[in-house]
Amino acid sequence: MAHDLPQAADLAVFIAVIEDGGFAEAGRRLGAAPSTLSRTVTRLERQLNVTLLRRSTRGIELTPEGRDLLMAAQEIVARTEALADLAAGSRAPRGPLRINAPVPYVLHVIAPHLAAFHAQYPDIQLTIDMTDRIVDLIDAHADVAIRFGPLPDSDLLQRRLGQAQWRLVAAPNYLERTGRPKEPADLADLEQVQFASPVHINHLQFKNVRAAITPPASVTAANGEAVRQLVLNGMGIARFSDFMIDADIAHGRVVELFPGQLDIPPLNITALYLTRASGLRRLAVFLDWLETLQH
Structure with missing residues (x-):
């Protein structure tokens, strides 16, 4: 006798258990008893005649069959939700949306404006994960990732959100101690708060200057926001993308050096997402909103 196919609601429970790291979470x-969720996963295992999860006192772990089902379940649930979106017509977008983005982008672009987005779309439940490294969207359980610069070839869908220009800055109190440089070559006598990665950010190329200038490091930090705080506190110069530093320039917390003279290509800002999420209205309105923030 043929087995009944799993229901989308049961698959959504399975996805939630994996994404949240356990039944209790x-x-x-979901507002449901962990025992209820456990019975749902057991029902899936019986329907499919496989073991999906290994349960232990340390938590849960996906079996190979569970990982295969997770990928298929995410596709099925997303498509089901996309069809529901179409059927809903003019109803406001709703449902969970998980974002993965670099720390500075969340702090300086998303967070300052998120209250307005939430007021417009109160039924979209956003979860924001912050990391500066490239992540696997499936392993990270993310619907969309925001990334900077050139991207490796992949099967992910892409949407260009905009570009960021570069600014070279220093705190006023730092320039009071060192003197303001009159030409790019003078930067070699200053100190730089350097990025641990990517190191190319530390190399300053100027128009009509043949070689890049790399001032010596006063300190090196692995996080862009840490670099910004060190510059604000007078530790040296550094270059930043405009969305990170323009507010500080406007409020006089830092001074831009040689504006318009950097010869460095702008930074592309791109949203990456899986095919399964492409039909979700909540993803579409979120990306539309992000694009407006770049202008």
Whole structure:
């Protein structure tokens, strides 16, 4: 006798258990008892005649069959939700949306404006994960990732959100101690707060200057926001993308050096997402909103 196919609602529970890291955590988010969620996963295992999760006192772990189902389940649930979106017509977008983005982008672009987005779309439940490294969207359980610069070839869908220009800055109190440089070559006598990665950010190329200038490091930091704080506190010069530093320039917390003279290509800002998420209205309105913030 043929087995009944799993229901989308049961697959959504399975996804939630994996994304939240356990039955108790998923139960709190879904408003359901952990035992109810456990029975749902057991029902899936019986329907499919496989073991999906290994349960232990340390938590849960996906089996190979569970990982295969997770990928298929995410596709099925997303498509089901996309069809529901179409059927809903003019109803406001709703449902969960998980974002993965670099720390500075979240702090300086998303967070300052998120209250307005939430007021417009109160039924979209955003989860924001912050990391500066490239992540696998499936492993990170993310619907969309925001990334900077050139991207490796992949099967992910892409949407260009905009570009960021570069600014070279220093705090006023730092320039009072060192003197303001009159030409790019003078930067070699200053100190730079350097990025641990990517190191090319530390190399300053100027128009009509043949070689890049790399001032010596006063300190090196692995996080862009840490570099910014060190510059604000007078530790040296550094270059930043405009969305990170323009507010500081406007408020006089830093001074831009040699504006318009950097010869460095702008930074592309791109949204990456899986095919399964492409039909979700909540993703579409979120990306539309992000694009407006770049202008």
